[in-house]
């Protein structure tokens with residue numbers, strides 16, 4: 328079987344050879360008013376079928392009825408412009424479905440334990456693919472996570488999103504940001520009859536979001552799908568990071584975003600669960616971070632599943648506001664960010680990993696290599 332056949336079968340589209348209950352990975356989705364239980368390998372197809380039945384919200388049909396009857400539903404909003412000295416930072420993202428290998432090293436291997444990884448590891452992910460202006464062509468690979476959107480306080484992030492899913496995935500998607508300031512029009516949230524323009528991008532359509540980077544937006548934040556099928560779509564890869572820098576702030580020499588998340592059989596159709604960092608599992612497949620002594624290093628860990636993770640870097644400690652004063656293993660919850668920022672002073676080969684043992688042992692680990 329080639330990878331495409333494997334992924335189709337894995338998603339339950341070609342036939343389910345085995346009934347495999349995976350209780351630990353079960354979750355419930357509410358999709359357009361339907362409750363969909365996601366508990367078996369390949370149940371992603373059930374979520375997709377439910378999402379395909381969600382109609383375009385009445386508020387977005389034709390001239391558009393007001394979304395609801397409360398006075399707040401009749402408010403209208405303007406598109407923000409940059410503060411004095413600020414800029415418009417434009418990004419073009421196409422939502423595509425793509426085959427994704429969770430363990431791409433050949434042979435498949437966990438470098439930490441020198442252990443072969445057996446079985447299939449390719450599934451069909453949904454991703455935000457970076458595109459050049461006007462969606463002229465790809466600006467980068469279709470990958471988990473989507474591109475990091477960067478700006479400074481005073482800027483407006485203008486994010487063009489096109490739903491480029493293939494015909495078998497007839498469903499709306501969105502982009503919902505954290506941290507920046509936005510009106511309901513640019514919330515990117517599907518809300519049934521109350522849905523505003525950015526909350527339902529049907530297949531083949533596009534929408535342009537405008538987000539303001541305010542002084543209280545400084546930090547590192549996730550963005551993710553918040554359309555009718557948001558839970559499943561986020562779990563299969565529709566997420567990325569936003570970094571808002573203080574005006575004129577010195578950028579770190581090394582900056583790395585790490586999403587901590589699971590890829591489970593109900594979502595992937597694969598036989599086993601993978602504990603992932605940026606869509607990959609096991610050291611040598613997950614990001615290898617490199618720095619030199621003396622560099623200003625910022626490593627941002629973001630939770631992107633139903634779990635809490637404990638982010639640990641060997642050989643290092645850092646100030647963690649609200650947890651510290653000094654830590655080397657802070658917890659990070661769903662859609663929460665922690666930042667490990669320090670001046671590098673400890674050369675060598677180091678591990679970084681989630682310190683939940685079952686996560687660490689199933690792939691949520693990687694290398695941090697520090698040159699003298």
Ligand SMILES: [Cu+2]
Pocket residue numbers: 587634635636637681682683686687691
């Ligand atoms: Cu974990």
